[in-house]
Amino acid sequence: MPEVQKTPRTAPASLSNESDEALMLRFRNHDDIGAFESLVHRYERPLYNYLLRYLRNAELAEEAFQGAFSRVHQKRDLYTEGRRFRPWLYSIATNQAIDEIRREGRHEAASLEQRRSRGDAETGTTLLEMLEAETPSPYEQLEASERRDWTRRAVDDLPEHLRTVVLLVYFQGLKYREAAEVLEIPVGTVKSRLNTALGMLNTAWRVKH
Amino acid sequence: MHDYLGYLCGALEVEETTRFEETVNSDGEIRRQLEIHRRAFVPLTGDCEDCSPPESLAARVCEMLCKAGKAAKDQAG
Numbered sequence: 223m224p225e226v227q228k229t230p231r232t233a234p235a236s237l238s239n240e241s242d243e244a245l246m247l248r249f250r251n252h253d254d255i256g257a258f259e260s261l262v263h264r265y266e267r268p269l270y271n272y273l274l275r276y277l278r279n280a281e282l283a284e285e286a287f288q289g290a291f292s293r294v295h296q297k298r299d300l301y302t303e304g305r306r307f308r309p310w311l312y313s314i315a316t317n318q319a320i321d322e323i324r325r326e327g328r329h330e331a332a333s334l335e336q337r338r339s340r341g342d343a344e345t346g347t348t349l350l351e352m353l354e355a356e357t358p359s360p361y362e363q364l365e366a367s368e369r370r371d372w373t374r375r376a377v378d379d380l381p382e383h384l385r386t387v388v389l390l391v392y393f394q395g396l397k398y399r400e401a402a403e404v405l406e407i408p409v410g411t412v413k414s415r416l417n418t419a420l421g422m423l424n425t426a427w428r429v430k431h
Numbered sequence: 432m433h434d435y436l437g438y439l440c441g442a443l444e445v446e447e448t449t450r451f452e453e454t455v456n457s458d459g460e461i462r463r464q465l466e467i468h469r470r471a472f473v474p475l476t477g478d479c480e481d482c483s484p485p486e487s488l489a490a491r492v493c494e495m496l497c498k499a500g501k502a503a504k505d506q507a508g
Binding site for chain 1: 488
């Protein structure tokens with residue numbers, strides 16, 4: 223008997239133009255599961271990448287992603303009208319990531335093996351694979367790979383309160399105000415933390431280069 | 432005091448961005464400063480690409496939560 227191919231669930235196209243807040247309210251007020259699914263799909267890539275950078279582990283990032291949306295699902299009644307969805311979601315996801323770290327006890331012990339399992343193929347790219355690739359040149363790939371590794375290490379080495387601001391504002395593109403909401407700190411503190419973090423990264427960069 | 436870093440990483444509000452761009456367009460010194468501040472992000476540019484999420488991550492999460500939601504409703508009803 224042939225195996226039945228399951229069609230993957232995707233977000234309804236009709237909801238794609240709705241704002242996050244409108245979708246969340248539809249879900250909260252009318253139990254509109256399509257609206258919830260649209261949010262999960264909309265944030266699949268950005269939130270997963272945030273968690274991956276935060277946790278430095280693909281498996282934990284996936285668990286945290288699932289956990290974050292599980293909380294959104296369970297706590298929908300706590301979402302209040304007028305509240306911005308993105309900072310609320312990132313706040314839940316950050317707490318979820320912290321829980322994952324506590325549960326696993328792996329944060330400080332992020333090993334080279336874990337870095338390799340981040341889910342991006344290039345980290346595990348072999349020299350042979352680079353040589354076989356047509357473009358860019360193997361030298362350029364190696365250089366890009368080294369540069370990426372340096373950046374990741376440098377960001378990982380930042381103190382936690384600075385690193386989180388860099389992940390939210392620079393990598394996730396959150397507004398200062400949104401990052402302030404996620405972290406429950408004043409906007410001025412977000413700005414000063416970003417400034418300090420960039421100062422530290424540039425000092426490290428100059429030492430390296 | 433202009434918030435060059437906030438502007439460069441898109442952290443300003445829409446109206447702040449508009450105001451800043453108006454200043455940039457009319458002031459050569461601000462443009463020059465903007466280019467200098469742009470260099471502050473050089474150490475981060477090595478890791479600019481996002482990774483692909485695991486296959487069907489969103490779909491799997493939706494399916495799991497919908498099942499859990501239905502089960503909870505059945506239990507309550």
